[in-house]
Amino acid sequence: MNYFKRRVSLVLFLIFALTLNAQNGHDIWLQNKKAKPVNVTTTKQSPTIDIAKNELINGWQGAEGSTITLTIKKDKSLHTDGFKITPTSIQANTDLGILYGVYELLRKQQTESTIKDESINPSYDxxxxxxxxxxxxxxxxxxxxxxxxxxxxxxxxxxxxxxxxxxxxxxxxxxxxxxxxxxxxxxxxxxxxxxxxxxxxxxxxxxxxxxxxxxxxxxxxxxxxxxxxxxxxxxxxxxxxxxxxxxxxxxxxxxxxxxxxxxxxxxxxxxxxxxxxxxxxxxxxxxxxxxxxxxxxxxxxxxxxxxxxxxxxxxxxxxxxxxxxxxxxxxxxxxxxxxxxxxxxxxxxxxxxxxxxxxxxxxxxxxxxxxxxxxxxxxxxxxxxxxxxxxxxxxxxxxxxxxxxxxxxxxxxxxxxxxxxxxxxxxxxxxxxxxxxxxxxxxxxxxxxxxxxxxxxxxxxxxxxFSPFDLSNSENKTDFSKSDWSNNFLKPVKQMMLDSREAIVDYMMPLGLHHIFSANEHYGPGPWYGPARARKDWTSLYYHKADSLGIGFDRTPTGSNATIQYEEPLRSQLNNIETCPENVLLWFHHVPWDYKMKNGKSLWDNLAYRYDAGVKKVREFQKIWDMAKPYVDNQRFVEVQSKLRNQSRNAQVWKDACLLYFQEFSNMPIPYDIERPMHDLEDLKISTMKRPLDYK
Known part of the structure; x- marks a missing residue:
């Protein structure tokens, strides 16, 4: 084989290898694993049981050559499609119970969780x-x-x-x-x-x-x-x-x-x-x-x-x-x-x-x-x-x-x-x-x-x-150990997930603010949105009610009295501004801008710090994901990285738009130890009318 042919063969091989390793996310959490041999015995045949059996054969990560028994047997302790599971058996009242038991067993194997003898019933039918x-x-x-x-x-x-x-x-x-x-x-x-x-x-x-x-x-x-x-x-x-x-x-x-x-x-x-x-x-x-x-x-x-x-x-x-x-x-x-x-x-x-x-x-x-x-x-x-x-x-x-x-x-x-x-x-x-x-x-x-x-x-x-490890094979084919993967990928990425919803609340609508989106597709900020021709309850002004005195929707007996719909003692807790949970404070109360909250700072300062914290948290997510690059395939890495960049820009827009707009009512300075707004309010009012994918 001449040099040119060898080069072509090498390129084709590399393309083939990259194709094998490509990951576009279509396999979701059902990633292919190299299965070990397993014997599956069943007490019944049906299309559903056949699926369960094939899932075990194609995904078994337990001891090689194990025998697992799938048994349909009436048991009053099992509800609807619940099941009993052991390391080598699944029992259920229904075919679907067997299938759900198989997925539970495989999930425990693939996440290296302890498999014990237990009965598992669904919370909802x-x-x-x-x-x-x-x-x-x-x-x-x-x-x-x-x-x-x-x-x-x-x-x-x-x-x-x-x-x-x-x-x-x-x-x-x-x-x-x-x-x-x-x-x-x-x-x-x-x-x-x-x-x-x-x-x-x-x-x-x-x-x-x-x-x-x-x-x-x-x-x-x-x-x-x-x-x-x-x-x-x-x-x-x-x-x-x-x-x-x-x-x-x-x-x-x-x-x-x-x-x-x-x-x-x-x-x-x-x-x-x-x-x-x-x-x-x-x-x-x-x-x-x-x-x-x-x-x-x-x-x-x-x-x-x-x-x-x-x-x-x-x-x-x-x-x-x-x-x-x-x-x-x-x-x-x-x-x-x-x-x-x-x-x-x-x-x-x-x-x-x-x-x-x-x-x-x-x-x-x-x-x-x-x-x-x-x-x-x-x-x-x-x-x-x-x-x-x-x-x-x-x-x-x-x-x-x-x-x-x-x-x-x-x-x-x-x-x-x-x-x-x-x-x-x-x-x-x-x-x-x-x-x-x-x-x-x-x-x-x-x-x-x-x-x-x-x-x-x-x-x-x-x-x-995301795991790069074939749990059926003791030989580590990656360039890092499971300990490295756990410490440098699993733990920080999991924490990023756990923090993500609260970060969004902070940079969008902290302390109980709600429904202050722009007029376009429930995406960008629009606390100013409230044209005279619009239905009141389809505007932001209806929900935040900001004025020179304060901000928030009074749903106590001095306002709409929505709290009457909750049972005691929750009702009294919500009615009292001192005992109302601060994360829903502005949902239930119209609160003065200078109201002193539990941390000793004013409501206005707390709003400002929450918006700033949300932006900082998303920037931290960007760092976490960038450091995760060695542990994830390139396609999903780049796609998530791009989304996080967009999210970070969006979070900054939310912070700037809301603080600059509400500052017009509070007449209080944005705390000097947080980053200054990067945008002008009037420009934001125009830009947030764009469609989400154009919104930078």
Whole structure:
């Protein structure tokens, strides 16, 4: 072989080697590991059991030549799809329990966790992703490309081999963390979703997801009987309307025997609903629930309702639903956003949690980062969700956490469920940001076990997503030891994740500030936003109420009295400015600029220091990630590095915009020991109207 040919061969070899080592993030936390031989015995055969068996064969990291037994055996200590696990066996009541047990066993092996004999049951029966995907392939609040399920144009209802492959990968990812349901379309639903062509495509999707235990659900438009059914009304008490829905549900179950049910956004933000006909939410939900009763389907009825009036928006969902407690069918579950406004970086929990004692209620969390920097900012959300789930409602005395009011342990409810607004799309890495994958993972893990810690979930995800070590091979093929990797990559990156949500709160809306975004896409700062033509509750001025006296929304008895919706002793704690937690102080109080806080500094100084701390923290994230370069593949390293640079610039804009704007009211100096603003206020008012990807 001559010199030229040898050079070409070497180049081709290097390209091939680099291709093998390339990592675009598509494998998420399910990285390929070199498996050791294992013998798997089963007491039953089914598509789901076959998947479980193949996962063990392809991912086994235990002792070479081990035999593991998968056993279906009824056990009253196991709930729904719970399982018993030992180092060499998995027992469950259902095929899905076996599959979940296999993923648990492999996760423990791959993260080198102790495997002990234990029974593991899910916290919630239904663990559902809400996809806000539209029939044209777009995704409302989607930041990772087009829809996984719907195409654009004349081919929108086609099903291709690549579709089936992608849906299978999606189902596998969900099953690996215990997610068992998917709402396939936007809550702002198109009536087309209930037409024959779309239902047949839903059937095709359901057939792929089914072996992995992921049930399909649909969002529906409440006025569908009159829009596509030829009826003159969609009144839920009209006999013809009831008949139309009964027939539609029957038709769905002929196609999809295990269909999960409907998600409904009604009488909300312009969406039609029972109130259009003088009926209640219970009337609308129960009409649909009766249609589902013969098929064991459910209705998830959203409580995200508010109208333009003088009532505090934070009070409206409670006022709409609390008087209906006990009036819903037992296969209706009320889906409530974690906070009383709308997925803000920090909110107190919605007072509906615990207040509905005779009605099943499910939390709705947002995985996609609508208010947390989209897929640009690094924001690990498990700390946010744990803060919410662990909040004490005091509804049945101390210890009545949100988690206990929704998982069936405190109140008698037929269904327990939790939902997450999905952040997946057609981007190669599914979520637009490598670290946004951690929120898909964290939602599934917390939905399965809401007692897991933020630290454990982060530790698992980093090890599964980034570890360069083949745990089945004792020979270290990298240039560094596991100890080096743990100290220089795992620990600092995990801490970066744990700090990320609080950093965002600090540089966006500290101390209980909320909803002060620009008019454009809930991304940049816009504390000045409040045009006279706009609805008041869609402006920033409505929420921060800054004036020469102070800042914050008074929700105590001297203001909107929203605190009346919380149970004692929490109510009194929130009403008192001295005892109200400082991280929600401006949510509940209009606070003087010179008010002395617990650290002895004024409110104004505290705001300034919080904004500055948020910016500094993101800059620290940049340093951590830059030092992580030797331990991660180049593609993901560069992508995350670029996102962090953008986030750092954005954090500076948030700090400058808010401090310069609020300073016009406080007339107090920005503390001299923090970095000066880098922008002019008037320039920021113009620049923050740009689209997020243009926003530098």
């Amino acid at each position: 239904r663990r559902v992703l809400n996809h806000w995907d539209n029939p044209n392939g777009s995704i409302e609040r989607g930041y990772a490309g087009k829809s996984l399920f719907w195409h654009f144009g004349k081919d929108s209802l086609d099903v291709t081999e690549s579709d089936i492959k992608l849906w299978k990968e999606y189902a596998r990812a969900n099953a690996s963390v215990g997610i068992n349901g998917a709402v396939l379309n936007n809550v702002n639903a198109s009536p087309m979703m209930l037409t024959q062509g779309y239902l047949e495509k839903v059937k095709a999707i359901a057939d792929v997801l089914r072996p992995y235990g992921v049930k399909t659900y649909l969002s529906i438009k409440f006025s569908s009987p009159s829009l596509i059914g030829g009826l003159k009304t969609s009144d839920p008490l009209d006999a013809e309307v009831i008949k139309w829905w009964n027939n539609k549900v029957k038709d769905i179950y002929k196609l999809i025997p295990d269909f999960g049910g409907f998600l409904v956004k009604a009488s909300s933000e312009g969406q039609p609903g029972p109130q259009d006909y003088g009926r209640t939410h219970a009337d609308g939900a129960n009409m649909l629930a009766d249609a589902f009763k013969p098929f064991n389907g459910i209705v998830m009825w959203r409580a995200f309702v508010y109208i333009a009036n003088d009532e505090d928006r934070a009070k409206q969902a409670y006022n709409e639903f609390v008087h209906l407690d006990g009036k819903f069918r037992d296969n209706v579950i009320i889906q409530v956003k974690n906070g009383p406004i709308d997925f803000q970086p920090r909110e107190p929990f919605s007072p509906l949690f615990g207040a509905l004692k005779k009605t099943a209620i499910m939390p709705e969390l947002q995985i996609t980062q609508e208010y947390l920097g989209h897929s640009i900012h690094l924001a690990y959300l498990a700390p946010m969700w744990k803060e919410f789930l662990d909040s004490d409602t005091y509804q049945e005395g101390k210890g009545s956490t949100v988690a206990k009011t929704t998982d069936g342990s405190l109140f008698d409810q037929k269904i327990s469920a939790i939902a997450g607004v999905a952040n997946t799309g057609l981007d190669n890495n599914w979520t637009g940001h490598t670290f946004a994958q951690s929120n898909w993972y964290a939602f599934g893990r917390l939905a399965w076990n809401h007692e897991l810690s933020n630290e454990q979930i982060a530790d698992e995800w980093v090890k599964l997503t």
